[in-house]
Amino acid sequence: MKCLIIGSGGREHALAWKIAQSPEISRLYIAPGNAGTSEVGKNIPIPADEIDSLLSFAEKERIDLTVVGPETPLAKGIVNLFQKKGLPIFGPNQAAAQLETSKIFAKKFMVRHRIPTAEFQVAASLSEGRSILEKWGGKPAVIKVDGLAAGKGVFICDTRPEKEAALKQIFSHKIFKSAGKKAIIEKKLNGEEVSLLAITDGKKYHSFPPAQDHKKIGENDLGPNTGGMGAVAPNPFLLPSVKRQVIQDMIAKTISGLAEEGITYQGILYAGLILTSEGPQLLEFNARFGDPETQAIIPLFEGDLLQLLLTTAQGNLLRTKPVFRKGSACSVVMTAAGYPGPYQKNQEISGLKTASELRNVLVFHAGTTKKGRKTLTSGGRVLNITGFGKNLTQAIANAYLGVSKINFAGAYFRRDIGQKALRQSGNHPKNLT
Numbered sequence: 001m002k003c004l005i006i007g008s009g010g011r012e013h014a015l016a017w018k019i020a021q022s023p024e025i026s027r028l029y030i031a032p033g034n035a036g037t038s039e040v041g042k043n044i045p046i047p048a049d050e051i052d053s054l055l056s057f058a059e060k061e062r063i064d065l066t067v068v069g070p071e072t073p074l075a076k077g078i079v080n081l082f083q084k085k086g087l088p089i090f091g092p093n094q095a096a097a098q099l100e101t102s103k104i105f106a107k108k109f110m111v112r113h114r115i116p117t118a119e120f121q122v123a124a125s126l127s128e129g130r131s132i133l134e135k136w137g138g139k140p141a142v143i144k145v146d147g148l149a150a151g152k153g154v155f156i157c158d159t160r161p162e163k164e165a166a167l168k169q170i171f172s173h174k175i176f177k178s179a180g181k182k183a184i185i186e187k188k189l190n191g192e193e194v195s196l197l198a199i200t201d202g203k204k205y206h207s208f209p210p211a212q213d214h215k216k217i218g219e220n221d222l223g224p225n226t227g228g229m230g231a232v233a234p235n236p237f238l239l240p241s242v243k244r245q246v247i248q249d250m251i252a253k254t255i256s257g258l259a260e261e262g263i264t265y266q267g268i269l270y271a272g273l274i275l276t277s278e279g280p281q282l283l284e285f286n287a288r289f290g291d292p293e294t295q296a297i298i299p300l301f302e303g304d305l306l307q308l309l310l311t312t313a314q315g316n317l318l319r320t321k322p323v324f325r326k327g328s329a330c331s332v333v334m335t336a337a338g339y340p341g342p343y344q345k346n347q348e349i350s351g352l353k354t355a356s357e358l359r360n361v362l363v364f365h366a367g368t369t370k371k372g373r374k375t376l377t378s379g380g381r382v383l384n385i386t387g388f389g390k391n392l393t394q395a396i397a398n399a400y401l402g403v404s405k406i407n408f409a410g411a412y413f414r415r416d417i418g419q420k421a422l423r424q425s426g427n428h429p430k431n432l433t
């Protein structure tokens, strides 16, 4: 079978690495890919959001399955385009992807289907935003633009000046352009976060081991937000009984709720939860595999990923649950100097081979490119080093052993990935499922 993966990050390298192991695979392409994906398949220089060129390529090469990594092509309707031509593609269509592409759509959907989420209101102007916040009094609030903003459209505001600054960025300076035409203002919640991913063909679904992302650049969750600095799976904060409840109250209700509204959701449904003292609340949906969660989850998956994704795309997800190995995985992101601000590029990376030859260590590339025999940095998040082991302690140790072998000028990584989870699993050693 011929498979095309769209995207160029660590998530896509992890998917490519696993799909390359399928007994059914004959050719694997990644568009546009990175230095790591070129070692497990063939990179095709088509950007992920050029959906017409991707379609032409898939038609010409007679691709049996296209797997969409990032959200932009989903938002542009790549799934509708491929399906119209009868080409199998893994991912939700444009209507279903609105759960991620419009936060207003997602919140209204949650209310319609009684899915627990933070109280909110919609603002379409500076004055509307101010008057909502005025009515809410001095309480902390979270202000989020409606559309896609690559993780940068969320403002957590504790003070009045912070709220005013966020509204001005959105409505006066219009820094998010059309994605910021409207915004939601919601109550700030407190608790541990969990990424729960499920795979669904629109009717049946299976959940993956819950993961925990680390969004802040600094240790102890300090500093600005990033695309994600590391992840662990399973996430010990989500106890098995609560996980069952979340699957019923959020995942199952969402899939059936969409179906009632005439929308078939096929692909990965990613629920971003926060575990509050009043129970789990849904912060957001994503319509795709998470990055870096995928780099921790996929190494634990024991089955044939190509078959799992293909049967889902065909609307025929098997009833048998996907099998995940026992134990834990920890993925540490190495970034370029300056990230998440303007960052350095074109630094030579050393130690990749040594790290990838270690037992229980996988090196997934993100912002890398090949120049002759050298591998250079080309993005803010450069590499994801995943370690696994029979418990989280070992997984963390293996990940950092891998990290210690790798070098490039200005390399930065958090040294505390997985530590919160480790403290929690110490509290509930039997609950790590």
Ligand SMILES: Nc1ncnc2c1ncn2[C@@H]1O[C@H](COP(=O)(O)OP(=O)(O)OP(=O)(O)O)[C@@H](O)[C@H]1O
Residues within 6 Å of the ligand: 118, 142, 144, 149, 150, 151, 152, 153, 154, 156, 186, 187, 188, 189, 190, 193, 215, 272, 283, 284, 286
């Ligand atoms: N109501 C809330 N209360 C507290 N924190 C929140 C709230 N909403 C969002 N956050 C914080 O902001 C982060 C980003 O919010 P959200 O997931 O809605 O945005 P996003 O830009 O879609 O993120 P992603 O890049 O993960 O898709 C959350 O992971 C969480 O840490």
Ligand SMILES: [Mg+2]
Residues within 6 Å of the ligand: 100, 284, 285, 286
């Ligand atoms: Mg999101």
